Amino acid sequence: MVQVSYPGVYVQEVPSGVRTITGVSTSIAAFLGRASKGPIDKAVRLLSYADYERAFGEPHPQSDLADSVRMFFANGGTNCYVVRLAPGATPAVVTLRSLVPVPPGQAVLVAIAKAAGTWGNTVRMEVDYDTPNPDESFNLRVIQEEGGSVVQTESFTGLTMNPSSSRFAPSFVTQSSSLVDLELAAAMGSATDSGSFINTLANSFAGFSASRRPLRNPLTDPAGATDGAGIQAALNALFAGGETSFDISVNGSSYVTVDLSIAPALPATIAGIAGNIESKINDMLATLSPAPTVSVSLGTNVAGFGRFIEITAGNGDESAVRVRRAAANDIAGALMLGVDQGGIEKPRWSNFRPAPTASLMRLGDPTTPGDIGFANDVLTIDQNAITQITINGTNVALNTADFNIQTTAGTDPWYMNASGDSAVTGDNDGIREKLRIIARAINAEPDLGFQAEVWGYHLAVLATNGALGNEPTTLSTGTAAFDATLQTNVRQYSLGQDVGDFTTNGSPGTPGGNPTAGAYQGSEANQTGMHALDPVDLINLMVIPGDRDVTESVMNSVWGPVSVYCQRRRAFLLVDPPPSWTDSNGRPQVVQDTGLINQLRATMVKDHAAVFYPRLKYNARGLIKTIGPAGAIAGLMARTDGSRGVWKAPAGIEAGIRDIVGVNLELTDRENGVLNKKGVNCIRVLPNGIVNWGARTLDGDDDFGSEWKYISIRRLALMIEESLYRGTRWAVFEPNDEPLWANLRLNVGAFMNSLFRQGAFQGSSPTEAYYVRCDASTTTQNDRNLGIVNVEVGFAPLKPAEFVVIKIQQMAGQIET
Template sequence: MAEYLSPGVYIEEIDAGPRPIAGVSTSTAGMAGVTVRGPYTGKPKLVTNFLEFQNTFGGFLPEPDALIRDTWANDPKEGGRWWLFPLAVKGFFDNGGQRLYVKRVASRQATPASGVLGHGLVSPVARDAAKGATRLELGHLIGFSGVGQQIQLFRGDDQQVIHTAGVAAYDATAHRVELDAALTAEVRTGRGDYVQIGARSAEETLEFSAVSPGSWGGAVQVRIQPMASAALPVLPDPQEGALFVTQLAADAAADSATVEVAAVAGLDPDDLPPEVWAQIGSGRFKVEVGQPADGKVTLTLPSGTAHEAWRRGLVVRRVRRGNTSAGPTLRVGGASRLYEGAVVQLDDGTTLTIRTVEAIAADLVTFDADVPGTLFETDRLRLVEAQVDARFTDPSGAVVTESYPNLRLTGDAPTNLVTTLAGRSQLVRAVALGALSTDPAKFPVPAVGSWLTLADGDDAYGSLSVADFVGEDGGSGKRTGIAALEDIDEVAVCAVPGVWSGTAESALVTHCELLRDRFAILDPQDGLDIEGVQAFREPFDTKYAALYHPWLVTRDPATGRDVEVPPSGHMAGIYARVDVERGVHKAPANAVIRGIRLTDGIAQDITKRHQDLLNPKGINALRFFPGMGHRVWGARTLSSDSSWKYINVRRLFLYLEESIDEGTQWVVFEPNDEALWALVRQTVTNFLTTVWRSGALAGTTPDEAFFVACDRTTMTEDDLANGRLICVIGVAPVFPAEFVIFRIQQKTRETQLA
C-alpha cells in the first residue's frame, strides 16, 4: 500500500478488472530429421519458408548407399527413410505451414571438415594486369617492408611462379606497388593470382572447421588476411611550432634550387626550428627559409634535389615532424582506437615498419622499439588486424559468403577471431594453435594459394541409429533429437518424418504426453497393405497422436523423379492451414493435399471398404475423389478413450489449457481470497466467451458452452492453508460431423379436399 506521509497530490495507477488471456498459437510445428548441414547443437532453429530451410540446413538429401538404404528401409520395426526429411519439410510449407522449428539429427560419429593453416605473407591480386605492365594493385600491403623488397607472383590455379620483381614505389592507401621489372605474363584476379613474400612455414597457427559435422564442409573455403582497420594521423611534435600555408609567388624551373613563395604568418625563420620541411606539389622537401622581403620569402632546397617544373600559385605548406628525436614514442591522433598489444604499420613513404603498442597515455603512444626514421603529420599509422572470409558453394551452384573484418588474432577481447566466429559465423569455427603470431609477416596462410579448403568431413550415415533420433536430454540448449523440441514452448505439432521406428515414435508420443501442450503426427512404414497398417497401429494408445495412411507421391526436385514421401510433413502443414483459416476447433480433414502429384498423388488407392476397417481403429485415410482431388479423409486420434477420439477435440483442449496456463501466471503469489477468485473467474470466463463466439464450443449461450467455478465450493480450508487456488472449468467442445446421414423416405400424396 502506498504511503502518505506529507501533504500533496498523489497520482496512482490501479488495476481495473480481469486481465485478458491471449490464445496461444497452434500452427507452429517442430520436426527432427537428418539434413545436409546446419546447426547440430543448441536449440531447434526456426524457419519460415522452404528457402530459409535450404539456406540454413541445405537442400535435398541424396539416397544413401544401397547397404545403408536397405538396412533402414527394410526394417519394419526400427527403420525409416530419413533421407526424405527435406521433402517432408517442403510438404509442410506447400500445405500452408508458416513456422517450423527444425532440429538436425546427425550420427554421433559424424565429424566436421577441417583444415590447418601455417604462416607466411601472401596478398591477393585485386585487379587484372596485362603483360608488360609495371603497376600492380593488391589486396593489402600489410607486412611489406617497402621500396626495394622482392616479391613473387603466383598463378592461382596451378600455383606456379609467373614473375619476380622488386618494389620501386608503393601507395599503401591504394594498395598499389610499382615494379622495377615489367610483368612477363598477364595477371588475373579471377584465377586467384597472388603475391608471396618469402617462404611459407608449416608451423600450425590456426585450425578451421566447419560449423557442423558432415561432408558438406568440403565445399567450405576460408581465407584470413591482415587489414588496416584504422588509419590514424601522426601528430606534430609540440616543439615544431606553428603551421604555414602559402603559394608560389613565381614559376620555378625543373630542378631549381630555390623557389619564391608569398610571405604569410608563421613563415619567419626566427620563429621556425632549424629543420623545416615543406610539401610542394606531390613532393616533400627539406628547405631553408630566407628572410621576408617585398612580401616574398625564398625557400632553398637541398643541393641536387630533382623535381618537376612548378607554376606560380602552387600551394606550399609546411609539414611538421612527428618525432624530432629517436625514441619509442609518437603522438597519434585517435590513439583511443589503439590498445596494448596492438600491431601497427608505420609508413614514411619509402619504408613500411611494423611495431607493437606497449602503452597509451592520451595521444602519446609507446611502442616496443624506436620509431624508425622521421615521420611527418601527413603520414599515417595503420592499425593492423585480421579479416576472415568464408565461402560455401552449394551443390546447386549457389554461393554463401561471410566476411568478418577488424578481428584480433589473440587476446580476450570480444573482437577476438575465435570468439567472433563462434558467435556469428554460420559456416566455420576456429581454434588458435601454438605458432599463432600477430606479426603480419607470419600471418596464418594455407600451404598453397590464399584460400584454405576444408576437408575430411564425414556424415557417418553408416553409424546413424534410432538413438540419434530419440536424442538425449542434456538440459536446456543441450538436448538432441526429439528431446530438443522441449526447448521450444511454441511448438504445437511435432513429427519425425519418414521414421517409423517404434522406439522413435514412442519417444515422440511420450514427449507430447509429458509436456501436454503439443500433438504428434506419426508415419507408418511405406508400402503397407490394409492388414499391415492395422498391425502397425496396434501398439499405440494415446490421445496425443494421429496416424495417416498411405504415403504420398511427389516430385524430387534434386533428381527430377517421382518419389514416395511420408505424410506427416504435409499433414503438419494442413494442420497449420486449417488452424489459421478456420481455427483449432475445425478438424484437419476434408482438406486438399497440396504439393503432390496431380494424378496418382497417393501411393495406394484407399476405397470406402478399406476405410471401413481403418477408421474405427483410428487410422486416418488419405484418399482421392474424382472432381475433388486428393483429400484428408479422417480426423481421429490413436486413443481408445471415446472422449478423445477426435483430433480437433484433443487439440482444442491443448489450446485452452496452454492459453489459460500462460494467461494466468500473474495469479501466483497473489492473496488467495474472494477478490482474487472473482478476478480469476472473470478472466477465464471472458476468454472462453471469445472462444465460444468463434464457434469452437457447443451451445447457443455461454452457459451451455462452458462453466467456470472458483469459490468456496472448489476449495477447502486445507487447500487454502496449503496455498492452493482451485478453479474448475467445464467445456463443451464441438465434435466434427464425421457421419453425415440423410434419411429419406417415400411420402404418400394426400388429396386436398376443398
C-alpha cells in the same frame, strides 16, 4: 492507499483486475531427421522453406526431412523448428600455418566447419593482407559451394592475432560466421590462459616501427656514407629544412609529439644518435600514465644505401609502436616512418597471422626489425622506362591500360600513397599503389595461373639515384629474377584437406551413421535428439519424417517415447504409415490385418497422436517419389487453424493436400470404412482433388469409446490448457481468498467466452457451452493451507459430423381424417 493531508480532491487509479488471457499458437511444428548440413541436435526456427535451404542445404539423399518441411510450408504452415540428427558425424578441419618461420611456418589457427558432416568439405577460405596496415592485420573470406556454385560467402576484414583486440580472429570469426569456427592451434597456447598465449613475450616479438627511406650523407651522394658523422649531417640537414617532428604512440597509448631538433644536439656516433632519439621519445612518453618506453637503433648498414631508424617497444605488453605525421614540421614523411608514410610497423603477435592465399613477395624475417632482406642482386622497376616484367618466362606488361606504372607526375612520388594525393596519376605514384598495379597485372595474366600479393609486405624501398628530397623513380626489391622473390601458395585453403605449404592436419568431415532409436530420443541432460526442443518455448505438432536407412522396427521403438514427450509438451504427434501397411502389390495390407494398427499404437500415448494413410507422391526435382504424409498434414492443420480455428477438424473437401501429384494407392470406400473405425485417417482421391478424409486420434478406435476420439477435440483442449497455464501465472503468490478467486473467474471466463463467440463450443448460450468454477467449493481450507487454488473449467466441444445421414421418405398422399 492515498495519504490525504490537505482539503481537496484526490485521484487514485484502482486496478480493474482484468488480465487478458491470449490463446497460444496451435500450429508450430517440430521436425527431426537427417540433413546435409547445419547444426546438430539444435532446434533451428524456420519461417519458410528458403530458411531451410539456407540453414540445412540441399535435401539429404536418404532422408525425407527436407521434402516434409517443404510440404509443411506448401500446405499452409508458417512456423516450425528443425532438429538435425547426425550420430557420429565429424566436422571438416584444417590447420593454417603462419609465414614464419620459412615454410612450413608455425601452426596458428584451426578452422573447423560450424557443424559436422561432409558439407564442410566444400568450404574454402582466402586470406590476404590487403588492409590499411598490411604488417598487422589480415582479411578472411569464407566461401561455401554446392554443385560447383557458390551458395554463401562471408568476409571478415581487419582481423588481428592480438588477443586484446575486438577483432581477435578466433573470437570474432567464431561469433560472427555461420560456416566456420576458428581456434588457436595447440602450439599457440590458450587465449584465456594468462600464463600462455597472452602474457608470454617469448611467443612473439616486441612491436616496432621502422623507416623505409635510408639516411645517408651527403644527401646527393648515391654511395650513401653511413658513418655517425654522415648520419648526423643527414638528420641535421632535414632539421634545417624544418622537418623535425613526428607523433608516436606506444602500446596503444595516446599520441605525443616528439621534436628531434631540441637540445641536446645530435652526437656524431651511430650509438649516440640512437640514444639521443630514444631519450627524446621517452621524455615525451613519460608524460603519460602509465608511461611506456622505447628503444631505438639505426639498424644494420646497407652498403651503398644507408641506415634505417628502428623504434621498438621496451616495456608493458610491448604490443605496438605507431608513428604518424606531426601537425607541423613533420619529419615522418621524409623518413618514410609510420605505416601511412610507407614504413614498416609490425605489432606484436602479427607473426601469428595465417599465410596469405597468394603468391607473395617475401624479403627477410618480419619478426626482426633490422632484417628487411637484401640480396646481392637488384631487381629494378623503373616507373618511367619499364614496359614489362618477366616471370617464369611469361611477360607481364606494365605500360598498358589498367596496369601502367609509368608516370612523370609529382615531385615526391614514392610516398604519395594516400587517396587524393595525386589525382593526375590516379593515386598510382605511391609505394603500395605501384605494388598493387604489379599484383593486379600478375593476377590478370592467365598463363601464370597464380595470385600475387606483393603490396605492403616486407618490400624495401631503396634509392639508387637522385636526392632524398626528390626521391627517384627506381624501386629495388633485392633479387635478380622477379619470380625468385615470389613464394607460391594456393588460391584457397580447403577445409578437410592439406593444400600447399601453409596448411596441415586436414581432416574431412564425415556424415555419421544412420539415426538410431537413441539418436531420435536423445538425452534430456545434454538436450540432444527430441530434447533439443526443450529450450523451445512452444511446439504444437511433432513430425518425424521417414529415412530410407531407418528400419520399421527402429521407428516402432521411437513412437512411444516421442508420444510421451508430446504429452508432456502439450503437443500432438503426426505419424507416417509403416511400410508393412502396404503389400507388394501396392494394396493396403493393413485392411487385411488390422492387428498392424494395434502394433503401431501399442506403446504410444494414443490420444496425443494420429496416423495418416497412404503415402503421397510428389515431384522431387524431376523424379516422382513417395513420402509420408505427416509433413503435409501438419501444414494442412496450420491452414485450417488459421482459416477456421483449431476446433475445426483438418479434413473434408476443404482439406486439399497441395504440392503432390497423387497417392501411392487409392483406397475404396469400403477400405476407408475399415480403417476409419480403427482410428486410421485416410487420404482419398475425390473428384475435387486429393483430400484428407479422416480426423481421429489413435485413441479413436470405435472399440475404445474414448472421449479424445477426434483430433480437433484433443488439439482444442491442448490449446486451452496451454493458454490458461500461461495466462494465469500472475496468480502465483497472490492472497488465496475470494478476491483472487473472483479475478480468476473473471479472466478465465472472458477467455472461454471469446472462444464460444468464435464458435469453438456447442450450445446456444455460454451456460450451455462452458463453465468456470473457482470458489470455496473447489478450493477447501486444506488446499488454502497448502497454498493451492483450484480452477475448474469445463467445455462442450464440437464433434465433427463424421457421418451425414440423409433420410428420404415418400409421402403416401393426402389422407383426410
